[in-house]
Amino acid sequence: MAGRLRVLKTYKLYINGDFPRSESGRTSKVLGSDGKLLAHVCKASRKDLRDAVSAAHSGLSGWAARTAYNRGQVLYRMAEMLEGKSAEFSDILSTTISGGRRRAEREVGRAIERLVCFAGWSDKYSQVLGCNNPVAGPFYNFTVPEPTGVIGIVAPDEQPLLGLVSLIAPVLCAGNSVVAIGSDQHPLATAVMGEVCATSDVPAGVINLLTGDRQELAGILADHREVQGIHAAGVDTDTRIALEAGAGENMKRVTVRNITGKGWYDDRDCHSPYWIEPFIEYKTIWHPSAC
Amino acid sequence: MAQSLQFEHKWDYAPAPEKIPVQIDDRYGLFINGRFIEPASDKWADSINPATEQSLFKFAVADQSDVETAVAAARKALPGWSGLPAQERAKYLFRIARRIQERSRELAILESMDGGKPIKESRDIDLPEAAKHFFYHAGWADKLDYAFPGRKAGPVGVCGQIIPWNFPLLMAAWKIAPALACGNTVVLKPAETTSLTALRLAEIFQEVELPPGVVNIVTGAGQTGSALATADINKLAFTGSTQVGKLLARQLAGTGKRLTLELGGKSPHIIFDDASIDQAVEGIISGIYFNQGHVCCAGSRLFVQESIMSEVLAKLDIRLASLRVGDPLDKNTDLGAINSRQQLDKINEYRKIGVEEGASLHQPSTSELPDKGYWSQPCYFADVQPAHRLARDEIFGPVLAVMSFRTPEEALSRANNTPFGLAAGIWTDKGSKIFDIAAKLKAGVVWCNTYNQFDASSPFGGFRESGFGREGGRQGLRAYLELS
Structure with missing residues (x-):
């Protein structure tokens, strides 16, 4: 097949279960580490991001209302689909990131493990984080975690697949919906992740994935009043300040992680329920126990 | 249809005032490093009894340098306090709880005089609950490693705490008790209309020989609070309006300071x-x-x-x-x-x-x-x-x-x-x-089938624009701990 002209794909956005192009018509080139053109990706605009937030809102209540067991099954299905696409992800990551194929395979493998881990957490974290409370009076009183709402994800450039999956999985497992901005240096992992979501029983709107100018989109996310939380990593100081100041807009819950390199492979940290905790709201319910 | 018995004025209640005499100084300085000191600002303001419109006492208005002095005292006290054997820390909290109970009648009267709330509420709710918060959290001090499984729990550091005027002593207890149990030190700013009981709580800290600098109290209005938010603290806890909460969130963005906010509601x-x-x-x-x-x-x-x-x-x-x-x-x-x-x-x-x-x-x-x-x-x-x-x-x-x-x-x-x-x-x-x-x-x-019930073991706090973080219960400890 030497000399055959390859079909050059343009990867699209993933919003509300569909794969639209950016309404802006903007795209950008993705080059391999050898400088050759690999593909095009859509460059999401403000309007695309706002559409994604609307989609996440429409997906939220149904997802939150599913049983925890069912959410776990869907996360596990994502792991299965990612496993099936692991060769494709390894190709993408090894052609765009230095470190070679072994590094890429390691990243893909760990991303799969992370999904498996949080698939298991979905029907357990409320038992670990919630409790009943021995109040000094004739009341039955208990505290349960509930999802925070629509969570904006800003994924790192470093470990673009593992970082993205690590930030999404705990948020999703607690019943939140997600609008994620992927790495702009290495956007293909995010783009192909849309294909994983679309084929793994994730209901439309629950996960929305955007590629584009990460810093620009992060600023829009921070100011968006319909976004209830932010989970970010690998951002510069200005972006961090912009994201945290977003709390002043509508009291979003903002977690910006200082995690780099090997940190993404630290399961003790990244697999803990304390990654779920920032994206739940504790509800405490009282009822008289004497009549 | 609902019916009521009509007694006209035949069954009016006779006045039943609380008559125990209480002593109030003419003025109260800032409580820093275990002592009451004159403010560097040399500014004083009147605290008004809202039932009489008379001045009850004068309180110091802390400026930025006063706040910095208080924060420095808390910083200096931090290694000693967080390094104490945890059960020793617990025992200080138990001592505080006991003294609040023993002085509760006096404190309830002062609370009602300074803030205007009915004595039956300060006596039956504010005071018992304030004591309970210290008792409850005292017991946590040496059990923190069991609170968050799989993690070692350590203090956050120096905590700035800004509280409102509606439950002055109770809010002070809500803020101070978990902070101390977790090994932090504190600079507390009470509301400008109701600083009396926080200052009397400082007397209790002296009575129980709480180490100097572990809790410092700076009085004043919004400017004092703003100075505290921007001072060298590791964490800010604020209870008050959503408007101010949003300002603080913006102010603290990118500083690395932790923030919990207990804001407004329309329940x-x-x-x-x-x-x-x-x-x-x-x-x-x-x-x-x-x-x-x-x-x-x-x-x-x-x-x-x-x-x-x-x-x-x-x-x-x-x-x-x-x-x-x-x-x-x-x-x-x-x-x-x-x-x-x-x-x-x-x-x-x-x-x-x-x-x-x-x-x-x-x-x-x-x-x-x-x-x-x-x-x-x-x-x-x-x-x-x-x-x-x-x-x-x-x-x-x-x-x-x-x-x-x-x-x-x-x-x-x-x-x-x-x-x-x-x-x-x-x-x-x-x-x-x-x-x-x-x-x-x-x-x-x-x-x-009930309303307005509170308990030290029951987490309290809001969704959405009512803030973030919880106070009380195991979940309330989270704001005052670093997990490693």
Whole structure:
């Protein structure tokens, strides 16, 4: 097949279960580490991001209302689909990131493990984080975690697949919906992740994935009043300040992680329920126990 | 239909004032490094008794350099305090709890004099709960590694804490007790209208020989608070308005300081037609008129199912007519003084807005208000529309907005139609309805067939724009710990 002209794909956005192009018509080139053109990706605009937030809102209540067991099954299905696409992800990551194929395979493998881990957490974290409370009076009183709402994800450039999956999985497992901005240096992992979501029983709107100018989109996310939380990593100081100041807009819950390199492979940290905790709201319910 | 016995004035209550003499100094300095000191600012302000409009004492107005001195004292005390064997730390908290109990009568009177709340509330709620917060958290000090499985728990560092005027001593306890149990040191700023009991708590810290600098108290208004937020602290905890909370969130962005916010509310209180109506009416009363309505989780939006509206309002009228407004130190008083002139003006403004917007004012209370002081008759507005400001804005006074609904779905969507999410109440005798509605309400605390219950072991805090973080319970410790 030497000399055959390859079909050059343009990867699209993933919003509300569909794969639209950016309404802006903007795209950008993705080059391999050898400088050759690999593909095009859509460059999401403000309007695309706002559409994604609307989609996440429409997906939220149904997802939150599913049983925890069912959410776990869907996360596990994502792991299965990612496993099936692991060769494709390894190709993408090894052609765009230095470190070679072994590094890429390691990243893909760990991303799969992370999904498996949080698939298991979905029907357990409320038992670990919630409790009943021995109040000094004739009341039955208990505290349960509930999802925070629509969570904006800003994924790192470093470990673009593992970082993205690590930030999404705990948020999703607690019943939140997600609008994620992927790495702009290495956007293909995010783009192909849309294909994983679309084929793994994730209901439309629950996960929305955007590629584009990460810093620009992060600023829009921070100011968006319909976004209830932010989970970010690998951002510069200005972006961090912009994201945290977003709390002043509508009291979003903002977690910006200082995690780099090997940190993404630290399961003790990244697999803990304390990654779920920032994206739940504790509800405490009282009822008289004497009549 | 609801009926009431008419006694005219034949069964008026005789005055029953709390008469134990209490001592108040002419003025109180700043409590820094275990001692009361003169402020570098050399500025003083009057704390007014809202029931008499007389000055009770003068408090120091801390400026930036005073705040920095306090923060430095807390910083210096940090290694010693966090390095103490945990059970030793616990024992200091137990000592504090005991002294609060032993001095509770005096502190309750001071609380009512300085803040205007009825003595029966400061005596039966604020003081016992304040002591309980120290008792509860004392026991956590040496058990923190069990609170968050798989992690080693350590302190955050120096905590700045800014508290409001509605529960002055209780809020101080809510803030200080968990911070100390977790090995942090504290700089606390009480509200400018109610610093007395925090300063008397400082006396207790001296009595129990709490190491100097572990808790420091700086008095003053917003500028003092702003100086504290920007000082060299590791964590800020703020209870107050959503507006100020948002400012603080912006101010702290990118600083690495941790932040918890306990902000405003406009909590829905839903009465279904299958509720026990007499109990629900008591719930409505305590929900909105407790502490003159100066309660962030007050049930200020009442939703009554249409078929029982007239019965509920008739019973509410009877109950309201029996509420006694007046001398906070009288043991029979139900509603004391409004905390400040400023707050009274705000409440009166909202009462005016309510009438102007077309809602109908009902004020059945017959209490005669004293000549001096800040007073507001408890009232409710019927015919309130969801877009009215009465149904949207936090008033922080004894003003209830009453609305009706037909179906549970309508009740839910209207209850959740607010940017706030602090608390909510539900009254129904049907268990499955309770769990269904409780699960769908966007609120951090849901009271079912009860309202305004609090406990040190029960996490308190809001969803959405009512802030983030919890106070009380195991979850409340999280804000004061670094997990490693």
